[in-house]
Amino acid sequence: MLVMEFKAVLKESQRVAINEAIRTARFVRNKVLRFWMDNRGIGKKELYRYNTQLRDEFEFVKHLNSHACQASVENVERAIKRFFDNCKKKVPGKKGYPKFKKYSRSVEYKQSGWELSPDKKSIKFTDKKGIGQVKLKGTWDLWRFDQKLIKRVRIVQRADGYYIQFCVKVDTSEQLQATGCNVGLDVGLKEFYTDSNGYAEPNPRFYRKGEKRLKFYQRRVSRKKKGSANRKKAINRLGRQHLKISRQREEHAKRVARCVIRSNDLVAYEDLRVKNLVKNHCLAKSINDAGWYQFRKWLEYFGEKFGRITVAVNPAYTSQNCSACGAVVKKSLSTRTHVCECGCELDRDHNAAINILTKALSTVGHTGTYINARGDSTSTLPGSDLVEQVGSLNRESPDF
Template identity: 30%
Template sequence: MKKGNVYRIYPDKEQKTLLEQHFGATRFIYNRSLSIKNLMYDKFRINVTEIDLNNNLSSLKETFPWLKDINSQSLQQANRNLLTGFKNFFDGNGSFPTRKKKKDNHFSFQVPQNYQINLTASLIYLPKIGWMKIVIHRDFLSKEFIENNLVLKEVNGEKILDQKLNKEFRILKTLTVSRTLAGRYHVSILVEDNEPYPEPESFTEETTVGIDVGIKLFAVLSTGEVIENPKFLKRSLKKLVKLQRSVSRKQKGSKNRKKTVAKLAKHHQLIANQRNDYQHKVSMKIISENQAVCLEDLNVKGLVRNHCLAQSISDVGWSEFIRKLIYKAEWYGKTILRIGRFEASSKSCNVCGYKKDNLTLDIREWECPSCKTLHDRDLNASINIKKIALNNLNTAGTAGRAYGLTGISQRYEVGSHPF
């Protein structure tokens, strides 16, 4: 079973400079390799392989000497990520790879091997960068597992876990270093404990729950439980507007402007952390209390094109919440069932099946003309989602839809997500 855990690191001033160089260099190699691969195929119909791209790194280091200061494994990993992007595209699980831009604010690079973790002093060593403080707030592997399955070395009485010494066990996987807009540095440690994923537990109609996600309410369950939407972004809009206006008033390039931009970024980071924490708590509660969860396959990308709803949809974070439900279901042997996005879950009466075609978004309650049942829009939708999902499963006569990994959701490697 693969799992990733994210920890905060505290580099010094010199190490921050080295980290920024690694961010820029891996982005440079990715874009350079993308140009080469596209050019060779367009002009000569030649498919450039990973070996060809890695061999080209030697000549690039002669042309750009600053690349010699970068961990070579990280540069090679950039090429590997590019080819993975092409594979996902041709498999129908992603878009065509495009150039990475600094202004997109995605700062990360990967360290496939040769990193070390000082378990005694809470330090981490990255090649070409050195030792720095790390806050290990949760164990990425249990102490018993480390002692029984991995090799530890002792230096001055301190226990150090060296990835190189444990390479043959294939437990310590790739380490990813990233930086947020607020200037905080993190490492994500991916490990594989060689334990199989638990078999999905059997479920019945009573142990299955349907979920209808929304904007006014975060989610409504088919059991009648209502989960409120905390609206973290909306609650902070006034402060964000005030900070943004303060940034606009500062002279470009000034130190005061940089300080204000940092304050704005930290507040955005706070909102993202609040939303992430809330989604983890809600998803964990739902997974632990039910054997199967029924969801609707929403076209979130299409929905956010509506400028009237875009901010609210982004604030609630439907895609990320569903992603958390899916990988936690696999971790704990639970089942995710999906229904099509064009199913009339809100417009159909869950009692008699009557379909109300003229149901608009502003109507929160409606009475069925056929059976005279008064429906709450969201509760009715969640009940219908459960009914449709179970009916589809019985009709298919197979458990192949058990984790709901159909279509776009297959692009995620469920068990390797952080947190």
Template identity: 55%
Template sequence: MIVLEFKLKGYKHQLQAIDNAVRTVQFIRNKCIRLWMDSKGVGKKDIYAYTTTLRKEFKYVEALNSTACQQAGERAWSSIAKFYDNCKKKVKGKKGYPKFKKNVRSVEYKQSGWKLSENRKRITFTDKNGIGTLTLKGGWDLNFYPIDQIKRVKIVRRADGYYAQFSINVDVRKYVKQLEPTQECVGIDVGLKYFYADSKGNTVDIPQYYRQAEKQLNRANRKKSKKFRRGQKQSNNYLKARDRYARKHLRVSRQRKGFVQTEALRVIQSNDLVAYEDLKVKNMVRSKLAKTINDASWSAFRSWLEYFGWKYGKVTVAVPPQNTSQNCSNCGKKVNKSLSTRTHKCSHCGYEVDRDINAAINILQLGLRTVGHTGTYAWGVLPSWAVGESLLSNGEVLNQESSRL
């Protein structure tokens, strides 16, 4: 499954119609959550049946395509099912009790409610919501794919406009030339001093896109806050300031994504086996270093490593992170050191090297030991690319790289 994204161009009333459709999806989802809260024994079939009931009760719900209404119900049930799953697994802390959404930003159609033009450069939404025909702006060629391979079309609202995402059922590996074996393997240790250090002694600096833009973001946020009027209808100046602030955040997000994509692809192209730590980033960001860790994008980097590894037929191995920084990569003895100690000096064998490079060598050694069991991915969690291969239960897809075929 791949996702091709295009920017949508249309008139103001068409964009307002998209906003109305998004609000309708939010309304349906929240009503389904309310039904589950108020009634005992509500299941998946009851949620789907309730979306049909809402179409009969409200005209603006009926105006939205039926598959889009079903998908809104799928979103509600997905959050409920996740809550049940966490309870069964006895997850520590909060279990993710379903909440009402206040800012839904997308509406998703299945295989009805839309129609592509003959040249595949325009799309027409055929429901009664009034979106009409919109122009698709992008470098991908939809003529390459039969219509029946397009499983879903999602309209996403972002700070800089509206986008259409086409979920296409195709195995991209069939159309990609496999890379020649390099006879190389590498271990990678991500950190806050370097973006990552590898077992070969190479390091890559953290670009710190958020840190660089933080002053501009704070200034834009202050300007937005000055125009906010509590309990009153917000002025156009406030809405413009809010959009400027959101666009700056979007730019930082895209910079970060582009960087991790480039680095992950470079690592995969240069090596046949890549080993990395199976870090629990969600737990790590609860510390004082949360802002710096998020800016480093460790989770996104791992996701792209796994995806490119799957795409190009390379082996990626996640290993447990325990003591990878403490153990000596030369003799295997444990050498305790604090976070402020940046150089590994072994008191047993005298080996001296940068702390992160020592950890990367240990990670590679662990990866080579477990290479025959790479399917487990250290803790038995599915790799990111395996999730992206099929649509999730709520109809959402991972926005993975879409190859230009």
């Protein structure tokens, strides 16, 4: 699947209509979820039947395209399935019980409710919400795809405007020549990552650099009267600054991951649980700023696209064990140099990267791209459907 995103050029009346469509989709989702909570044990057929009842009962729900309402039901269905899967796997901590949504920023259409213009520069939404013809602004070329290949269309609201996403069912895989190189990566806070060859990628620290500006906009928000128009404008400016930083972090992770995958036949990295690591309040801001999860996500996606092997290994003792003799050399986080009695003296992260690569190479039975050193499949598989792509994983920048 390939997700192609365009900026929407809208009139004020269209903005109001899109907001109404988003609210309606959220209403359907919450009502269906409440129906499931009140009637435990029902299946998905009952959920879709209740969706039909909602369309008969509420006129504003009927105005939204029927497939868009079904997409909201699918969101509930996936949340329920994910909750029960976590229970069966006995995932520690919270199992992700489905929750009601107070805020939402998207509405999703399937293969009906919209028409693409012949020049592929605008899209018309044909339901009764009144969105109408929307001009598309972007560099993607929709001409080379048959309209039948477009499986989903989503309208997404962000701080800097509205976007239209197209989910196109195409094969994006490419075959590259073997390089004969393998690499292990140790992500960190001082450096973005250090590989087994000793190269250290600098950590850009986008949030730290933009923190001063964020604090300025945050003060502007706190000084405005609650509920006023000026406060909404100040919140929007703050949101735009956060959006800029998140885009910088995502593009950096994408660019670096693509270069690493294209340069190596096998890439090994730590199977880190970032969700648990950020519980350390002393390091949470720096860990989130580094963007380890985004980097791993793009490594796995490009690994599948280019036919490379990506291996997530257990991070236990990768920093403590000596990469030369295997002896355990205990060290605190402040100790940045690994010194062993065998004479091995390396940077702490360089030593860990070598251990990560060694663990990956010792793993037998590489049956696919997504295999970690414990034999489990990795957790961030690029999805096959737009509705599962919150971060639009398959959307590649045309600049790369």
